[in-house]
Amino acid sequence: xxxxxxxxxxxxxxxxxxxxxxxxxxxxxxxxxxxxxxxxxxxxxxxxxxxxxxxxxxxxxxxxxxxxxxxxxxxxxxxxxxxxxxxxxxxxxxxxxxxxxxxxxxxxxx
Amino acid sequence: xxxxxxxxxxxxxxxxxxxxxxxxxxxxxxxxxxxxxxxxxxxxxxxxxxxxxxxxxxxxxxxxxxxxxxxxxxxxxxxxxxxxxxxxxxxxxxxxxxxxxxxxxxxxxxxxxxxxxxx
Numbered sequence: 001x002x003x004x005x006x007x008x009x010x011x012x013x014x015x016x017x018x019x020x021x022x023x024x025x026x027x028x029x030x031x032x033x034x035x036x037x038x039x040x041x042x043x044x045x046x047x048x049x050x051x052x053x054x055x056x057x058x059x060x061x062x063x064x065x066x067x068x069x070x071x072x073x074x075x076x077x078x079x080x081x082x083x084x085x086x087x088x089x090x091x092x093x094x095x096x097x098x099x100x101x102x103x104x105x106x107x108x109x110x
Numbered sequence: 111x112x113x114x115x116x117x118x119x120x121x122x123x124x125x126x127x128x129x130x131x132x133x134x135x136x137x138x139x140x141x142x143x144x145x146x147x148x149x150x151x152x153x154x155x156x157x158x159x160x161x162x163x164x165x166x167x168x169x170x171x172x173x174x175x176x177x178x179x180x181x182x183x184x185x186x187x188x189x190x191x192x193x194x195x196x197x198x199x200x201x202x203x204x205x206x207x208x209x210x211x212x213x214x215x216x217x218x219x220x221x222x223x224x225x226x227x228x229x
Contacts, residue, residue, distance in 0.1 A: 001171060001173075034214040036216070038155070038216070045205060048216060048217050051212065051214065051215035052214060087154075089155050091155075091216070096169065097160075097167075098160070098170070099145070100157060101147075101154060101155040101156060103154050104154035104155065
């Protein structure tokens with residue numbers, strides 16, 4: 001059960017778009033459309049941003065989108081805003097009926 | 111609205127045990143699978159365990175298998191995590207989490223309870 005692989009950090013200027021990748025295996029990310037993404041601000045509980053690869057919960061901005069190709073899922077944030085600065089985590093269901101999180105990506109809005 | 115409230119955290123010596131609780135309200139607790147997720151200080155999220163809605167099935171991360179036990183009392187709308195033989199590396203904020211419609215995601219999270227394993 002190794003953590004999913006995410007870049008440690010990404011950055012972008014306001015208004016730009018960024019993409020965060022999440023790489024797993026055929027036993028997790030690649031095997032199921034059960035990838036979700038979470039935003040976490042310091043000292044706060046995580047917040048669901050994307051579920052089942054590309055679905056947005058009610059209330060989440062349409063600037064957030066998700067996709068998947070093979071064993072890699074991606075979160076794209078368009079029109080970056082200052083409040084998007086946070087840590088982002090991917091998560092996937094696995095063939096062992098467990099869950100995995102990625103190591104997390106710190107997004108800096110320049 | 112949905113509320114998840116964890117309790118039971120604190121400072122515990124290595125090798126000792128601790129039981130966390132998560133009280134749930136605002137949804138039909140007995141319909142939902144429930145999870146524990148932890149976050150060591152300054153580190154990322156780590157999934158710990160899940161229990162099915164009726165308590166008949168549970169699964170664990172390799173890092174806690176045989177050491178932690180997840181359970182639930184649907185009559186009390188409460189989730190538990192029994193943690194034994196605690197080690198310093200178990201120091202973390204422990205969150206309980208669950209889903210709304212669709213089981214695969216964590217829509218709802220508690221505020222977390224801090225467990226510190228230290229002599």
